[in-house]
Every structure is written in structure tokens, then in C-alpha cells.
Amino acid sequence: MGLRSMIAASLKKAAQKAGYDIPENLAVELTEPKQKSHGDLSTNLALALASNLKKNPREIAHRLTQSLEPVEAVEKVELAGPGFINFTVSRSWYLSGLERLISAGGAYGRSTWGKNSRTQVEFVSANPTGPLTIGHGRQAVLGDTIARMLEATGHEVTREYYFNNAGRQMRVLARSVRLRYLELLGETVDFPEDHYQGQYIVDIARHIFEEKGDSLKDAENSDFFQESAESIIFDEIRKTLKRLNITFDVFYNEKSLYESGKIDEVLTLLKQKGYSYQKEGAVWLKTSEFGQDQDRVIVKSTGEPTYRLPDIAYHRDKLERGFDRIVDIFGADHVATYPDVLAGLTALGYDTDRIRVLIHQFVTLMEGGEVVKMSTRRANYVTLDELIDEAGVDVTRYFFLNRTSSSHLNFDLALAKKQSDENPVYYVQYAHARICSILKKARDQGFDSGGGADLSLLTGEEEMDLIKGLLEYPETVSRAARELAPHLISAFLEKTATLYHRFQHEGKVDPERRVLTENPSLAKARLALCGAARVVLANGLALLGIGAPERM
């Protein structure tokens, strides 16, 4: 049991004893005060209760502290300010926490919260009509990191990429390739503006020409062009993702939903249950019965389904595959479409509580202070590969992770290049490299850095601050996983790096406080702390899919 939950439980007991009811929806909150004089943990419980009970918060706080049974790890309980209760945690508790950190090593921060939960994370899901762009990059990195966080909290994760290879976009792609192919054969073609303009289309056409010569000159249908384009583009997409340390377990395509009859099944079921109807030659879903403002078309009068039908069928399939949790990561353009999908699933009788949708905002590409509208079709984009070439994998991942997904992301490529060596990711990596360096030096100079260090020798303020900071890691991981918020991890790592740099800097100021100090037991204890800091930084960076270099 963590310290917070121990104190929270004890507070709840105290509240009962004092005759206060804690409402169901009110969790006992324990936060780290900004000021050290306010102790290590603080609760606003009395203030929170005050508004319900209509009583003086200080009075409530006083009675709570009176009824509070001692918690072993807590050294001091103080009433402060308008009614805060501040807890000072004992040194020994921190030291035993450090002990646990050291013995856990690479497993430190992992938890069993999602034990036995089969979880699917769907992300990227870009149709194979062109290279991945910076816009896709955000979702790719976000999704992969969320998958990593869920794995770290015990979930059994399947990473899945869904794509549509049955629609109009792909037909246009095939025609684009075919036209470029004909051009290569010397024909004069009129290349329509709404076709894919990118150079990669020409490259694919050339590839086909080299393989097939002019044998496809009079091909009746463009199936071959489509299949070739799809496979070539997908190879590229996979390569790009691989560069970012992202791999998928499943690529699921829309066509298979048609071929397996799952689309028709959904259509039939919806009709049977009375949630769909014919109007003006189209099939409509009664989304208005599920809180939507109007009904939506699922099959056009042309007989072609809208995107909603396969999306519903796909999600039904996810549920049927028995996932306990389904996380969908979508761009802001899906904000209005996923409620339709959930409505369809509800209509089919499924419990959609298992589905969690994370909507992230778009990347706005800036160039010289001006907004550039990206479009794959008009070949107006910066590819993810170009970004990785310029900035490197670590900077790219960090750049996309280090902000909340609900926030718009302004991206100035020129600035990204320029600032790449000033990126905070280097600050974190440097702390890790610095530790590795000092550990190596210790080995070279024959210091004992084995187990069994006497951690009670760690008494300096910077040492204690670092220890306290390190011990926040597991909780940070849990919270980040719960909230699907990777930026909490990067923020934590930056803070940890600061604490470490401060700690090691002490040795520059005062030789007595060097890690490799003359007192061997003290050096050993400090080396153990260095090792612990390294473990936390390395674990955190791994969680973000970012390298932890041993030297820089």
C-alpha cells in the first residue's frame, strides 16, 4: 500500500470517528505542498468537507487531527492555513522506499493495476494513400506511448492499425498511379487536380513499369495499381513507424469486413432491432435515439456504405474479440463521428463502457510565422521521415509527447531544427549519461558500489529531495496511464533530472559532498542513490520510447 493511500485510509477513519461523512464522490486528496514548510503531503479534506457541512474548516481540521490514529511513516501532523492538514513523512520511510526502488530496478514503477485486462489500442489508422506526415506523427507517438504506459500498468496490450482500402480514396490513388504509369509509357495524360500529386506516385508507377513493362497499358481495371500502391506505401509507413520505435500487432483492413460479411451482419441486426430505416433511397441509423441531434446515413442511395457502417462493424468486431478495454486514439476530425459509432454499438446491444476515446488536437504547421495547410492529396506536407531526419527520433518523440493531447500543437519546422540541441529531452538524457559516467568512474577507481549500502548516511537536503522525487515515480506512471497522459511522464523526468543535477552539483561546491568521497561507506550510499536515479530515468525514458544514452 502506498503512503498516500495509507494516510487517506487513516483520514477516512478519523472522519468517521469524528462523526463526519465523506461523500462517495469525494476522494481524499493528498498533494505535495509547494512550500517545504508545509510538510511532505497535505490534504484539503477539511476544506472540502466544510462546504457540505457548513462548518468552519479549521474546526473540522482540528477534530480530524484529534481523531487521527498515528501512521507509522508519518512523523508530524500539522494544522495550517485555512484548514489544511500537513503531514511530515519520516526519514526512515523514505529510506526504505529507496531500498525498495533499488531492489525493484527495471521493474520499478510497474504495477498490476490492469492485471488480466486485455486491452486494445487503436492508433495512426492512416489510409495508405501517401507517406505519414507530421500530423500523423503526433498520433503515432501518442498512441504508442499510451500503449507502453498501459503495459507498464499490467495491461495486456494489442496495438492495432485500422485502414480503409475499400473506398473512394484508394480508387483515386490507383487512378493516380495508373496515369503516371501511362506517362512513363510516353502517353500524354491529363492529370486531374484532385488526384494525388506527390512525387511518390511517380516512383510507384516507375516501380510497376520496371516490373511489368508496358503490359498493363490496356489494363481494364486498376486493381493491380491499387494493390501495388497499397503495398509499397504500407512498406514505407511501416519503415517510418519502425524508425520511431513503433510496431503494430495487427493491421486490420476495411475490405476484410466486407469479405467476411460483417458489414452485412451489422446492417441486418440494426434493421431487425428497428434502429435503421429506409428514407430517400438511403439507409439511416436512428442515432437520435441515442442522444444525437439527428439520424445519420449509413448506406448511401448509391448503395455504398458511409464510413459509419464499417466503423461500427469494426468496433463490434473489437468487442466480439473479447477485449476488456478498448482505447481509440483519434484526431480532432473524429470528434463528431465517434458518438455515431458508439450509438450504433449501443443499438446493437453492446456495453460501450469498455471503449475509451482519446481525441487529440491537430498539429498546426508553421513556416516563417505563417500557417501552412497540409494536404496529402496536394502534396503539401512535411513528412514524418523528413522531421526524423532533421530532428532525430528522440527529439521527435519528445516533441509530440511533451504537451497535453487536448491542446493544439504549433509546429515550426525551422524552430524545431534550430532548437533541437536545446530540447529538454537532452536535459533528461544528459542526467542519465552523467550518472552512467560517474558509476563508471567509481568502478574504474575501485569504489564499492555493490549491494547493502547504508542508506541512512544520506542526510543532505539535496539527497533527501532527490529520494523523495524518485519515489513519486510509480504514482506518476499510474496516473499517466489512468489519464492517458504521457506528458505527465516527461514533466516528471525533467523534474527528476533537475533534482539529480542539483544533487551532483553539490560535489562541485563542497568536496565533502562529492559522490566519490573519501569515506567509503558514504560513497557507497551515494552511489546507490545515483543508481536509483539512473533506474528511474531509464525506466521513464523507456516508457516514452526514448533512448537513455550512457554517454553524450
Add this chain to the structure above:
RNA sequence: GCCCCCGUAGCUCAGCUGGAAAGAGCAACUGCCUUCUAAGCAGUGGGCCGCAGGUUCGAGUCCUGCCGGGGGUACCA
């Protein structure tokens, strides 16, 4: 018109279910390297938290209305 996201330091952004004196990085300025990586540390300046009301003991955080940016609202995905 209606719905969703955003508006916090010069720039990019944090700010945990409302809580104690608004934070970080970068940029600017000032100190600190014969010794564990100065890719660092310490410090200074810089904020009507978009605007106006409201709820509350207490609002950057919640509610309402505006303003500005983005996305949606389609028998496009």
C-alpha cells in the same frame, strides 16, 4: 446557427477531481569550471492567467455571455 478543443511570461507549454505567494523549458541579463560531463548549477528581470459578469470562505481551474484561433456539424473519411 449549433457542438467540441484551445487562449497562462517575448516564444513553446505545464498547472493533478477549485485551495496556501501563479510554474518549467527556451530567449535576455548576472555570477559559478585545475578535481565526479558547464548538454550543468545558483540568481535577476519578465504575468489585469483573452474580456465581462456569476457561484464559492477561496476561481487560472466551475457556470453564463462575448472576442480570437482550430476542428466538426455531409448520402467525404
